[in-house]
Amino acid sequence: MSDAAVLSVRQVSKSFGSRRALDTVSLDVARGEMIALIGPSGSGKSTLLRAINGLAPIDKGPGRIDAFGGAVQAQGRVDRDVRRTRIRIGMIFQQFNLVGRLTLFTNVAMGSLGRIGFLRGLLGFWPAETKGAAMAALARVGVAEYAGQRAGTLSGGQQQRAAIARALVQKAKIILADEPVASLDPVAARKVMEILRELNRADGLTLIVTLHQVDYAMRYCDRVIALKAGKVVYDGPPNGLTRKQLIDIYGPEFEDVFWEGAPQ
Structure with a gap:
């Protein structure tokens, strides 16, 4: 875990029977970042958030999750002192x-x-x-x-x-928001995203938000992590995502529902 990171995910996998929901996922999150997790349904977004919060035990093996310098879980076992860490991680659900x-x-x-x-x-x-x-x-x-x-x-x-x-x-100090606007009308959804963004900017809160609305991810977040079949397939700034990459992530049908003014 780097000195600048408040959260570290290393080689994390999570299986449900024969299905691999997360496949050797690794990432670091710096203090004050606002990150969008995107990807098609079943790509592992919600599972990753639950693993970060210790709600979903990861597979046995080398995988490890640390937050604020303390272990959340490692080698398939949630740390017995996880409550001390979890109190600093807020969870917002759909x-x-x-x-x-x-x-x-x-x-x-x-x-x-x-x-x-x-x-x-x-x-x-x-x-x-x-x-x-x-x-x-x-x-x-x-x-x-x-x-x-x-x-x-x-x-x-x-x-x-x-x-x-x-x-x-x-x-x-970290807020994990799992599809926080999926069940809201567009006006309410924008207001919720604006509140989250204001908390990030004014208070320096670290946010990881799973979103189906890619335009919201690109409008409100500084970093986008895309998952597909449990693997990280993109990790970078929103303006680094191309139309081709998004179609590769979501499939050719995404072209039909993409918003006006999308990247080329």
Whole structure:
């Protein structure tokens, strides 16, 4: 792991039966990068994020994942102290992972459970610091006015903003966002991407975002990593991707759905 990297993935493979979802993937992530993970469905994007967070154990062998200088997992085993590392890694999911019957405030305050303890949070005994942080985070993403409303009654875009706020309360230094805009309408999707980009630029947060929308990847991210059949087939700046490379990654049908003004 280089001195500049906050995350290191080395020769990581992950199999589901006979299918290799990740195939000897290696990459380093520097502090403050905003990276798009692109590739067709089944290419390994979500599996890679789950492996980085220790949610998906990797195959036995030389593979290793480190974050902030500590091991997440190695040689097919999640490190027994992974919780210390995981508390600094926020995860945002396509389906928000909020508890619909609880208020937006409570869902966001749950980001502090790793520090204050589960039982205290379960009983609603939130410290003043957590209360202040939760309301500040909700304000930061533009949904503070809905703090007392049940999460399940809000729109998808509002819920996804709350999921981002929860990661802020967690005090995450790396945010892994797995298809965070896939279920949102275009206006809500752009707003979520703008919030993530602002957090990256203003706060220096490191973000890795899986996206099906290649135009979003090229518009909002500084680095693009493309996966195909579990292998890294491109790693570089967005403007380095050519139309031919994208068609090689996604197949000839991609030509028909590519946006206007695409690279040649």
